[in-house]
Amino acid sequence: MNLSNLLNQKKCFKLVCGAGNEDSKLVERLVAVYAKAGVHYFDLSPNKEVVLAAKKGIERAVAKNKRKEYFLCVSVGVDGDPHAMKAVIDLKKCKKCGLCSKKCIQNAIKEELLKSERRYMVIESKCIGCGVCAKECKFGAINFIYKKKDLNLILPPLIEMGIDSIELHAITEDEEESYKMWSEINKIFPGILSLCLDRSRLGEKQLINRIKRFIKNRSEYTTIIQADGAPMSGSNDDNNTTLQTIATADIVKKANLPVWILMSGGTNSKTTKLAKFFDVETNGVSLGSYARKIIGEELNNDNFFEDKKIIDSAYKKAQKLVNESLKFLG
Numbered sequence: 001m002n003l004s005n006l007l008n009q010k011k012c013f014k015l016v017c018g019a020g021n022e023d024s025k026l027v028e029r030l031v032a033v034y035a036k037a038g039v040h041y042f043d044l045s046p047n048k049e050v051v052l053a054a055k056k057g058i059e060r061a062v063a064k065n066k067r068k069e070y071f072l073c074v075s076v077g078v079d080g081d082p083h084a085m086k087a088v089i090d091l092k093k094c095k096k097c098g099l100c101s102k103k104c105i106q107n108a109i110k111e112e113l114l115k116s117e118r119r120y121m122v123i124e125s126k127c128i129g130c131g132v133c134a135k136e137c138k139f140g141a142i143n144f145i146y147k148k149k150d151l152n153l154i155l156p157p158l159i160e161m162g163i164d165s166i167e168l169h170a171i172t173e174d175e176e177e178s179y180k181m182w183s184e185i186n187k188i189f190p191g192i193l194s195l196c197l198d199r200s201r202l203g204e205k206q207l208i209n210r211i212k213r214f215i216k217n218r219s220e221y222t223t224i225i226q227a228d229g230a231p232m233s234g235s236n237d238d239n240n241t242t243l244q245t246i247a248t249a250d251i252v253k254k255a256n257l258p259v260w261i262l263m264s265g266g267t268n269s270k271t272t273k274l275a276k277f278f279d280v281e282t283n284g285v286s287l288g289s290y291a292r293k294i295i296g297e298e299l300n301n302d303n304f305f306e307d308k309k310i311i312d313s314a315y316k317k318a319q320k321l322v323n324e325s326l327k328f329l330g
Contacts, residue, residue, distance in 0.1 A: 003071045003164050003192055006040055007224070007260040010330040012284025013322055014041040014262060015291055017054070019075035019083040019169060021045055021106070022125040024053035029299050030292065031057025033311065035070060037318035038326070043167065043286065046074040046154050051161050060305070073194060074158055076149060076185070077169035078178050083196070084169060085129035085144040087122045093141035094120060100133035100142060105235055105293060107300060109133060130289065151184050159189060167194035167226065173201045175210065182214050193218070198228035198265055199248055207248075208255045220258035226286060227252050228265030235268075235289040242271040250280045262286045269321055272328035285325055294321060 006012050015034040017027045022045050031042055031054045044050050051072060058070045077084025087108070089100070101109040101120055108126035111118060134142040155166065166189050170178040185193060195214055197207055215223050229245030245263045252261050263271055264286035272285055298304065298314035305311065 001040075001069045003041070004221070006071065007283045008221075010281070010283050011326055012041055012260075012262065012329075013039050013325055014043055014073070014264075014284060014286040015039045016043040016264070016286050016288030017045070017050075018106075018128040018288060018292075019043070019045055019077060019167075020086060020128040022047050022050055024049045026126070026299060028053040028057040028060075029304050029314075030295075032060040032305075033057075033295060033298075033314045033318045034291065034322070035061035036315055038322045039318075040069055041071045041073065041284075043073045043075055043288075046076055046149065046158060048157055048161065051158055051163065055161075071164040072162070073165040073167050074155075074163055075167040075169060075194075075196070076151065076154075076181070078172045078174060078181055079146045079148065080172040080174065081169040081196075082129050082131060082144075082171065085146055086124055086127045087129065087131075087133055088143050088145055089120055089122055090141045090143065091119055093139050095139050095141070096120060097138075099136050099138075103132050103136045105130065105132060105289060105296070107296075151181070151188060155185070155188050165192040165194055165224070167196055167224070169196040170210075171196065171198050171201060171228065178210070179214065186218070192222055192224065194224035194226055194262075196226040196228055196264065197248075198230070199244070199251075200230075204251050207251065208257075211252065211255070211257060211259070215257065215259060221260065223258075224260045224262055224283075225252050225257075226262050226264045227282075229263075230266040235293045237268045237270065237290060239270050239274055241266050242268050242274060245271065246275045246278060246280050249275070249282050250278070253280060253282065260284075264288075269324055272325045276328040282329075284329060287321070287325070291318070291321060294318070 106126045227249040249263045260283040268290040295314040
């Protein structure tokens with residue numbers, strides 16, 4: 001089986017580790033659990049240590065002769081796309097209430113002492129730019145920065161490591177910058193590409209026109225459209241949270257373009273069942289925030305791989321989510 005086969009079966013579950021998640025230890029644990037639970041496709045930060053960690057996670061979960069059936073994607077983002085941003089705390093505005101740290105789903109904000117003074121700092125490698133901390137902060141102390149990456153430097157080594165696809169997060173009004181990055185990726189990587197879009201900055205017509213422009217010079221069915229509803233909001237497990245991703249996927253589906261469609265952004269345990277109810281047929285679903293949240297307690301245990309009870313607990317939760325999601329696909 002290759003990635004095209006997986007998508008054509010319309011039974012694809014992609015586990016999103018986080019485009020900004022550079023915590024390799026966490027990624028290895030995530031991939032190990034979800035690979036064992038039946039996931040074959042993993043979305044990663046474009047980082048050599050992270051890709052290596054994902055490979056180690058697959059090795060922990062899968063027999064050697066089956067590892068070719070597991071696929072890796074790395075994600076890059078345009079300036080302004082939330083997936084490409086990192087939180088920064090303005091220490092002059094911060095009142096040290098600690099609410100941002102309590103609400104961070106990535107455990108990316110920690111309290112520390114500096115010269116006997118308490119302060120809160122963002123652990124950049126863990127931050128995925130979800131924006132939860134900024135929404136919770138009543139003092140306007142949290143901003144976001146974009147660190148531009150040279151695609152010609154970071155992507156070739158990852159391609160040599162055997163990645164199977166590259167995703168561009170282009171949730172922005174800047175059409176030309178998005179197209180410029182997309183064109184660069186096309187030159188570097190001849191395989192399957194993924195384009196992540198939502199409707200927060202684009203109307204329905206703009207959304208479809210952008211997809212048409214981006215796939216114009218590509219072969220049919222070599223492009224995935226990751227139809228986002230509300231990026232990184234799926235930690236709330238209800239129908240309303242996931243409604244927008246289904247609507248976005250439906251718009252793309254009705255355009256009858258030669259692309260694969262994955263539902264994403266606000267996805268949770270309700271997504272595929274609700275899509276089935278509304279007769280929205282896609283090639284699969286991408287889950288990130290919710291998939292990470294349900295095994296968060298286990299993932300952050302220092303004895304994760306050493307204590308069988310911990311990893312078994314995580315596996316059972318992950319397997320339930322995967323099985324329920326796949327049941328309504330296809």
